[in-house]
Every structure is written in C-alpha cells, then in structure tokens.
Amino acid sequence: xxxxxxxxxxxxxxxxxxxxxxxxxxxxxxxxxxxxxxxxxxxxxxxxxxxxxxxxxxxxxxxxxxxxxxxxxxxxxxxxxxxxxxxxxxxxxxxxxxxxxxxxxxxxxxxxxxxxxxxxxxxxxxxxxxxxxxxxxxxxxxxxxxxxxxxxxxxxxxxxxxxxxxxxxxxxxxxxxxxxxxxxxxxxxxxxxxxxxxxxxxxxxxxxxxxxxxxxxxxxxxxxxxxxxxxxxxxxxxxxxxxxxxxxxxxxxxxxxxxxxxxxxxxxxxxxxxxxxxxxxxxxxxxxxxxxxxxxxxxxxxxxxxxxxxxxxxxxxxxxxxxxxxxxxxxxxxxxxxxxxxxxxxxxxxxxxxxxxxxxxxxxxxxxxxxxxxxxxxxxxxxxxxxxxxxxxxxxxxxxxxxxxxxxxxxxxxxxxxxxxxxxxxxxxxxxxxxxxxxxxxxxxxxxxx
Numbered sequence: 001x002x003x004x005x006x007x008x009x010x011x012x013x014x015x016x017x018x019x020x021x022x023x024x025x026x027x028x029x030x031x032x033x034x035x036x037x038x039x040x041x042x043x044x045x046x047x048x049x050x051x052x053x054x055x056x057x058x059x060x061x062x063x064x065x066x067x068x069x070x071x072x073x074x075x076x077x078x079x080x081x082x083x084x085x086x087x088x089x090x091x092x093x094x095x096x097x098x099x100x101x102x103x104x105x106x107x108x109x110x111x112x113x114x115x116x117x118x119x120x121x122x123x124x125x126x127x128x129x130x131x132x133x134x135x136x137x138x139x140x141x142x143x144x145x146x147x148x149x150x151x152x153x154x155x156x157x158x159x160x161x162x163x164x165x166x167x168x169x170x171x172x173x174x175x176x177x178x179x180x181x182x183x184x185x186x187x188x189x190x191x192x193x194x195x196x197x198x199x200x201x202x203x204x205x206x207x208x209x210x211x212x213x214x215x216x217x218x219x220x221x222x223x224x225x226x227x228x229x230x231x232x233x234x235x236x237x238x239x240x241x242x243x244x245x246x247x248x249x250x251x252x253x254x255x256x257x258x259x260x261x262x263x264x265x266x267x268x269x270x271x272x273x274x275x276x277x278x279x280x281x282x283x284x285x286x287x288x289x290x291x292x293x294x295x296x297x298x299x300x301x302x303x304x305x306x307x308x309x310x311x312x313x314x315x316x317x318x319x320x321x322x323x324x325x326x327x328x329x330x331x332x333x334x335x336x337x338x339x340x341x342x343x344x345x346x347x348x349x350x351x352x353x354x355x356x357x358x359x360x361x362x363x364x365x366x367x368x369x370x371x372x373x374x375x376x377x378x379x380x381x382x383x384x385x386x387x388x389x390x391x392x393x394x395x396x397x398x399x400x401x402x403x404x405x406x407x408x409x410x411x412x413x414x415x416x417x418x419x420x421x422x423x424x425x426x427x428x429x430x431x432x433x434x435x436x437x438x439x440x441x442x443x444x445x446x447x448x449x450x
Contacts, residue, residue, distance in 0.1 A: 039361040041379075042306050047117060047161075047314030048354055049081030050074065050336065051277060053323065054106040055121070056085050063323040064339050067109040070320055073337060074115050077351045078358070083119040083276055083316045084110070085166070088147045089126045098150035111155050118158055119276060119316065121207070122148045122190065123165045134168070135186055136177050144186065145193035153197040161202040161314075162194055163233055163276060167209035169216040180219035187228040204274055205229040210237070214261055221265035231272030231313060234258050239280050239330070240287040247293075247429075248300035249390050251278060259311060272313045279318040282344065283333040295349035296388070296429040298336075299412045302353040303375050303386045303431055306363040317350065345413065352412025353386075356433045360384060368446050372396055372427065376441075382406075383441040388431040396427040397450070401443035407436040 052070050053063045074082055090104040100108040111118050125133025126147075131140045152162060164187055171178040183205075191203045205225050211217050217234075226232065236251045255275065263269045278301065280294040281287065289297070298317060305315055322339040324332030332339070336347040357363070363377035368387065371394060375386040389396055400407060400420055408417035409425050410433050417435065425432055426449065434441055 041359045041361060042309060042363075043080055043358040046305065046309045046312070047081035047119075047274075047316075048079055048302060048305075048358075049083055049116065049119060049314065049316040050077070050079055050350075051083045051316050051319040052110065053319070054084050054110045055087060055090075055104065057106075058103050059105060061106065064321065064341075065106065067106050067113070069341055070110060071113050071115045073320060073341070073347075077336070077347065078354055079116055079350075081117045081119060081314060081316065082110070082115070082320075083163075084121065085124075086120040086122055086151055087124050088122070088132075088144065089124060091151055092126060092128075092143075092147050094128065096146070098147065099154065111158050111160075114158065117160065118155065119161045119163055119204075119274075119314070120151070120155065121163050121166050122151060122194075134165070134171075134175075134178055134182055135189075136182055141186055141189040145189045148190045149193040149197050152194045152201060156198045156201065159201070160198070161204060161274075162198075163204045163207050163274075164190060166207045167235065168207065169211055170209040172216065180216060180223055183220060184223045184225050184228070187225055191228045202230040202272070203228075204231045204233050204276075206232040206234055207276060208232075208234045210235075214258065217258065217261060221261060226262070226266050226271065231274055232262055233274040233276040235277035235318075236275055237278065237280075239289060246280065246289050246297075247390065248297045248304065251297075251301060252304055255312075270311045273311055274313055275315040277316060277318040279334050281330045281333045283328055283330045285328045285330055287330055288333065291345050293392075293429070295345035295413070296431070298346050299349040299353040299431050300373070300388055300429075302350065303357055304365060304373075306357045306360055306377060307365045307375060309363075317346075348413035350412075352410075352414070352433070353431065356384065356386065356412070356435070368398075368444070369396070372446065382435070382437045382439065384436075385434040385441045385444075386431050387427050387434070387444075389427055389429055392429050395449035396446055397424040397448075398427055398432070398444045398446045399424045400441075401445055404436055404438075404442045406438060407434065407442065409434045 053065045092098055129140055129143045131137045135141045135144045168178055168183050187205050194203050208217055238246050238250045262271050280289045280297055282291045282294050319334045321337040322333050322335035325339050326332045337343050359379045360377040363375055366374040368374050371391040372389050377384040403421040407420040409420045410417040411430050
C-alpha cells in the first residue's frame with residue numbers, strides 16, 4: 001500500500017495554523033496490484049448525472065427545458081446519466097391504456113435519444129385511481145405496480161434505473177398517509193412488477209429529502225425496505241446552512257453518516273447508495289452561494305466520489321439548467337446553465353473534473369494539511385492527483401519535488417494544461433489537477449501561498 005509521509009524541511013514550521021513548507025513523500029499513483037490492473041475505469045462503475053425536467057409540464061416546459069438543447073448540454077458535459085420524472089398520471093390513459101403521449105413527449109425524446117442512462121422516478125398519484133396519492137390500498141398499489149411495469153417495459157432498451165417516488169418523507173409533515181409503512185408496502189408491490197419486465201434494471205428506494213436526525217430513514221430501514229431494493233437513494237443539500245457549511249465537505253460527512261445506517265441495516269458495507277440530488281443555488285437570496293463557490297463545491301464532490309465507488313454508485317447534480325429567471329428565487333437558480341442556456345462556471349467545472357477522473361482505476365483520499373485534500377488516483381496512462389483547500393480563506397502552493405517533463409497541471413475550467421515542472425501551483429477551493437504520464441506523480445512540496 002502506498003503511503004504519504006510528511007517531513008518538515010529545516011526551518012519548516014506552522015504559522016497561524018498554516019503549514020509553511022512541507023515535503024510530501026512519493027505519491028505512487030499507478031496500478032500496482034493485479035486487482036488495480038484488472039479494475040474497470042470509473043465511468044464504467046459509477047454514474048455521474050444531472051437532473052432534468054422533461055417529464056413534468058407537458059409539451060412546452062415553463063422551466064425552459066427543450067430536449068434537443070438538454071441532450072446537447074449532457075453531451076457537452078460528458079455525463080453518463082440523467083434523472084427525470086416519469087409521472088403515472090401522464091403514462092396511464094383512460095381505459096388503463098399505457099404509453100407515451102404528447103404530454104410526455106419531451107421525456108420520451110430525451111430517453112430514447114440514448115444520450116445517457118436514465119434514472120426515472122416512478123411517482124405521484126393518478127386522478128382516475130382512488131387513494132393513489134399516495135397509494136394506500138391494495139387496489140391502488142396494484143394499479144401503481146401495473147403502471148410501473150408498463151413504464152419499465154417501454155424504456156427497457158435504454159438500460160434505465162428506477163427510483164420509487166421523490167422525497168416521500170417530506171410529504172409526511174402534511175399528510176400522515178405518507179408513512180414509512182405505506183412506502184414499504186408500495187416497494188413490495190412495485191419492485192416485483194418492474195423486475196418481471198426489466199430484470200436487469202436497478203430498483204432504487206428512498207429518494208430521501210431533508211431528514212433531521214435521519215428519523216424517517218431509520219424507520220424504513222428498520223421496517224426492512226432494503227429487502228425490496230437494489231439500492232437506496234438520498235438527496236443532500238446544505239445551501240441554507242451557515243455559510244461555513246455550504247460546501248462539499250459537509251455533504252461528504254453527512255453521506256458517511258447515512259452510509260453507516262445503511263451498512264448497519266443491510267450488513268453490507270458496499271450496499272449500493274445513490275445521491276440522486278445535490279447541488280447549490282446561486283440565487284442572490286440569503287441561502288445562495290456565488291457561482292464560483294457552486295462550481296468549486298461541485299468539482300470537489302465529483303473528485304471525491306471517485307474514492308467511494310465501491311458503495312456510491314451514482315450522483316446526480318441538481319440541475320442541468322436554471323428553472324426560472326428570478327435571480328432571488330432559490331429554486332430558479334440551481335442550474336449548471338442559466339435559464340437562457342448560457343453556461344455558469346459550474347458547467348465547465350463538472351466537465352473538467354469528470355474528464356479528469358472518469359478514466360481512473362482506483363482512487364484514495366488523503367490530507368496534505370488539516371484543510372488541504374489530496375485525491376490520489378491511478379489510470380492506465382499514469383498517475384493523477386487532485387488537490388484543494390477546504391477553507392476559502394486559506395490558500396496554498398504545491399510544487400513537484402523532482403522535475404517531471406511530462407507532468408502537467410490545470411484547473412477544471414482551463415482550456416489546456418501547463419507544464420508542472422519547477423512551478424509553484426496555486427491551491428485554493430478550486431481543485432488543482434495534476435497529471436503525469438508514466439509511473440507516478442512526483443513528490444510534492446506544500447507551503448502557504450505568498
């Protein structure tokens with residue numbers, strides 16, 4: 001196993017909590033075992049997607065979503081998945097006929113374009129089915145299961161994943177019918193129906209919204225919901241927390257806590273977990289973050305995800321484009337692209353971070369200092385290292401200890417990399433991406449920025 005050893009150079013010291021000069025011993029970032037050499041690239045083991053809104057709103061989207069434009073943006077970002085609603089009420093017609101119609105045509109177009117694997121939300125009630133919002137009777141659950149099976153069969157060729165409902169737990173506050181027990185019964189009915197027609201499609205439970213103390217999560221886990229699932233999903237946001245917590249590190253910490261609960265319930269530390277919504281609004285209101293902060297947070301989260309792929313099977317950024325034009329409205333401003341489809345900094349941050357990490361065979365997270373993260377990764381072409389500061393008020397610099405003519409560095413949005421040999425490279429909340437052809441990224445020195 002590779003290790004990182006920190007030694008102070010003569011005269012090196014801490015000043016006001018900052019590491020002034022340290023030498024980071026060899027970071028070997030190439031496959032060094034049969035397991036690593038036989039591993040598949042991250043892009044074959046992990047889904048990085050984005051939320052879209054083709055499934056709601058009818059033929060013309062008030063949110064500005066147009067299939068041809070969205071498909072082009074997903075291609076531009078290089079993503080291998082997207083997530084969207086597949087509403088029951090639009091798919092089941094009078095007379096219990098099932099199929100796509102003009103109402104769901106935008107969704108059908110995006111799914112069948114083959115641009116990326118769809119994560120489809122099986123959800124919401126039906127105006128022709130009593131007790132269906134949520135389904136609380138055997139008859140309503142049977143009707144929901146019939147819809148789920150027909151929906152799955154209609155898109156099976158696109159290798160979809162299916163998610164049961166969306167943030168069911170948040171509706172519990174207003175309607176006690178949205179109980180953990182009713183959710184379990186719906187999972188029992190829907191999963192076998194989906195598996196009969198699409199046996200290879202993952203059936204995901206959860207889609208858990210904000211859950212204080214993980215109370216609802218623990219309820220469904222204790223009821224045994226994982227016995228009726230191929231994975232469990234969660235939504236993670238922190239944009240309305242204190243400013244110091246509106247970052248990727250807080251998301252990772254909370255996801256680790258969620259994983260511990262799932263591991264305890266399943267007995268499997270690698271039980272599949274999906275983060276089907278996460279992101280930051282750039283609204284001018286008090287809960288918004290700057291466009292650059294949203295870009296940095298998202299890039300950090302993508303790079304970190306490469307270290308968790310044994311159990312984290314996918315992550316979907318919310319959302320592809322802004323859903324409205326009001327700069328102060330939180331819900332209008334989550335997009336990687338603006339409402340007019342011009343890119344925010346987060347668009348190139350996602351594209352650059354994913355392009356950098358998607359080919360890796362193995363990755364590991366380390367700390368270079370208390371607030372400096374290193375992701376070390378191996379690929380068939382050589383070593384990679386991503387470095388960033390978790391504290392926006394602290395900046396550092398790193399340098400290769402030994403000249404390496406083939407080593408390069410860049411930030412996610414840079415058009416082209418620069419030679420890394422002999423250069424002090426800036427480390428901030430914007431990830432620094434170092435790549436070396438051959439066996440290793442050379443040793444690094446780190447110091448406070450000058």
